[in-house]
Amino acid sequence: MGHLKHRDLNATRERLRDQVAHALRAALISGELRPGEVYSAPVLAEDFGISATPVREAMLDLAREGLVEPVRNKGFRVTEVNERDLDQYTEIRALIEIPMVGRITRSAGRAELEALRPVAEEIVRAAREHDLIGYLEADRQFHLSLLTLSGNERLVETVGDLRKRSRLYGLNALDERGELIPSAQEHLELLDLMLAGDAKGAEKCMAKHLGHVRSLWAKSEAAAKSAR
Known part of the structure; x- marks a missing residue:
């Protein structure tokens, strides 16, 4: 993807998951991640410079909040608000x-x-x-x-x-x-x-x-x- 602004994320796994979730919320709010688009955890993890696991966990947290929805074998789609x-x-x-x-x-x-x-x-x-x-x-x-x-x-x-x-x-x-x-x-x-x-x-x-x-x-x- 390459366009997501780099954010320095260094912490324990649990804290890293929270930091990633916070960074993704900020990207959603600012429009870096667009409604209706599908993003994969591995690609987002590349932008962050970390493994895919905390990104996937963070995206699941956002899914529980209704901000994204899982797309089978593809990643997560940003929820559109009408x-x-x-x-x-x-x-x-x-x-x-x-x-x-x-x-x-x-x-x-x-x-x-x-x-x-x-x-x-x-x-x-x-x-x-x-x-x-x-x-x-x-x-x-x-x-x-x-x-x-x-x-x-x-x-x-x-x-x-x-x-x-x-x-x-x-x-x-x-x-x-x-x-x-x-x-x-x-x-x-x-x-x-x-x-x-x-x-x-x-x-x-x-x-x-x-x-x-x-x-x-x-x-x-x-x-x-x-x-x-």
Whole structure:
């Protein structure tokens, strides 16, 4: 294959498997691995400079998350996400996250919310500096850390799973046009509303943010299809 960016992977087998899975998720998110395409573990292992076993194990982990699907005697096909899937993922997230952000606004302590500011600022920094992987990791950390304040671990797991399944494809074009920056800044806007105790305002901000994210998904999917 040859086009997958080289990543330095040196660790024990179990840790190596986790590192490979993380690197493959990053490649899926950035569009290096394209939806609908089939990739074999031995070829990916060549790109990483390691044996095929941890790559195959990592791909099986991704298959359990719904990110890829096994193809007999060939490898793994990157799962395609259609418009209907994206609409349903967004609807579920809205049902969970919009009312929950209002509840957390009413119950969380100021120090707990302020602890999220560095992460929100990191999202904006990464968007401005075109650090796509950093942007997505900080965005994931912010949303899941915020939901952790609810005290409901299963809720956090559910949203985390939805975020994996609704990963963003081919964001490079959006990044180049600066379209990630407004979405990044909404995290700071949300945090300020929550710190001000404005639960209704925070719910409206979260609704706007999820709608914004959904539009970015649509643009990313269109860009990925046109690039094929």
